[in-house]
Amino acid sequence: MIETFTYEALPIRVRFGRGTLAEAGAEVARLGSSRALVLTTPQQADEGEKLAAQLGPLSAGCFAGATMHTPVEVTDTALEVLRATGADCVVALGGGSTTGLGKALALRTGVKQLVIPTTYAGSEMTPILGETQDGRKTTIRSLDVLPEAVIYDVDLTLSLPPALSATSGVNAIAHAVEALYAKDRNPVISLMAEDGIRTLSSALPILAHEPANMEARTKALYGAWLCGCCLGAVGMALHHKLCHTLGGTFNLPHAETHTIILPHAVAYNAAAAPEAMAAITRALGAPDAAQGLFDLVRVLGVPHALSQIGMPADGIDTAADLAVQNPYWNPRPVTREGVRDLIAHAFAGERPGAARAEEAA
Numbered sequence: 001m002i003e004t005f006t007y008e009a010l011p012i013r014v015r016f017g018r019g020t021l022a023e024a025g026a027e028v029a030r031l032g033s034s035r036a037l038v039l040t041t042p043q044q045a046d047e048g049e050k051l052a053a054q055l056g057p058l059s060a061g062c063f064a065g066a067t068m069h070t071p072v073e074v075t076d077t078a079l080e081v082l083r084a085t086g087a088d089c090v091v092a093l094g095g096g097s098t099t100g101l102g103k104a105l106a107l108r109t110g111v112k113q114l115v116i117p118t119t120y121a122g123s124e125m126t127p128i129l130g131e132t133q134d135g136r137k138t139t140i141r142s143l144d145v146l147p148e149a150v151i152y153d154v155d156l157t158l159s160l161p162p163a164l165s166a167t168s169g170v171n172a173i174a175h176a177v178e179a180l181y182a183k184d185r186n187p188v189i190s191l192m193a194e195d196g197i198r199t200l201s202s203a204l205p206i207l208a209h210e211p212a213n214m215e216a217r218t219k220a221l222y223g224a225w226l227c228g229c230c231l232g233a234v235g236m237a238l239h240h241k242l243c244h245t246l247g248g249t250f251n252l253p254h255a256e257t258h259t260i261i262l263p264h265a266v267a268y269n270a271a272a273a274p275e276a277m278a279a280i281t282r283a284l285g286a287p288d289a290a291q292g293l294f295d296l297v298r299v300l301g302v303p304h305a306l307s308q309i310g311m312p313a314d315g316i317d318t319a320a321d322l323a324v325q326n327p328y329w330n331p332r333p334v335t336r337e338g339v340r341d342l343i344a345h346a347f348a349g350e351r352p353g354a355a356r357a358e359e360a361a
Contacts, residue, residue: 305349
């Protein structure tokens with residue numbers, strides 16, 4: 001039976017295909033902009049300079065200083081460059097860090113955004129911005145930070161290393177997983193979520209061994225778009241809140257943190273969200289949602305324990321305290337004891353068990 005729901009489509013233009021980077025200039029012009037500042041990370045500075053050159057007279061240069069968790073001090077520096085160049089548009093070329101910087105600039109100036117993702121982060125499809133200041137990460141949801149346009153070019157993902165493809169892909173899957181048990185879920189987004197999980201979870205193991213497989217690359221980027229739509233359309237819950245806490249507090253790598261936490265967050269919520277668990281198991285082709293996700297991570301050969309990515313053992317209690325400071329919706333009540341147990345399991349890299357799901361009842 002279909003229950004009462006609300007679905008609100010976000011005003012964003014998407015171009016998907018191969019070789020679509022060539023259309024960047026046309027998309028900038030379509031936005032009514034005449035000076036575009038290209039944004040990248042230091043690691044992608046060469047690609048950013050090439051794109052700036054490609055834009056020709058539309059280019060206002062390149063700022064290659066984007067970094068993880070969108071620190072406000074980096075945004076302040078980029079803001080000075082934006083104003084000095086007279087740019088009326090930003091073109092964010094990269095992953096979630098670069099997209100975040102573009103959103104932070106849009107929030108402060110109203111500048112228009114064209115995003116060209118090179119990972120599977122999904123942030124480009126959302127009106128969500130997370131910023132870090134003094135070791136604390138805060139998140140806002142506002143149409144003021146929603147990009148006007150996105151170009152997906154499968155060719156840009158061919159150079160994505162297998163490990164980053166894996167963690168970025170599981171990060172995207174996390175958006176779809178939480179959309180399935182979101183408080184404001186709806187049938188449209190739930191269909192996209194299940195298909196996104198199915199498409200990405202089938203493509204990522206292939207990319208782990210065949211990173212140049214074009215069919216798998218296309219499916220992975222398509223799946224990432226679906227998952228990004230989920231993140232942008234409905235609210236998230238424990239998984240995302242906890243990952244933001246861990247990443248901002250301990251400066252942990254974003255995608256890896258999501259990859260490690262996801263199976264444990266799903267185990268925590270399993271008994272409280274049976275319909276979501278059924279959809280996840282269908283998408284994965286696994287008998288158990290949490291264990292299926294854990295097994296996917298193990299197959300991909302990426303870190304599966306917080307201890308492997310730099311989290312200190314004495315940070316477990318700190319993280320548990322921070323995670324319950326500000327109440328938020330979750331299908332299962334969020335308790336300090338429960339969250340501490342979740343973090344401890346994730347720290348050790350333990351396989352989530354069915355008994356934990358039963359305890360949530």
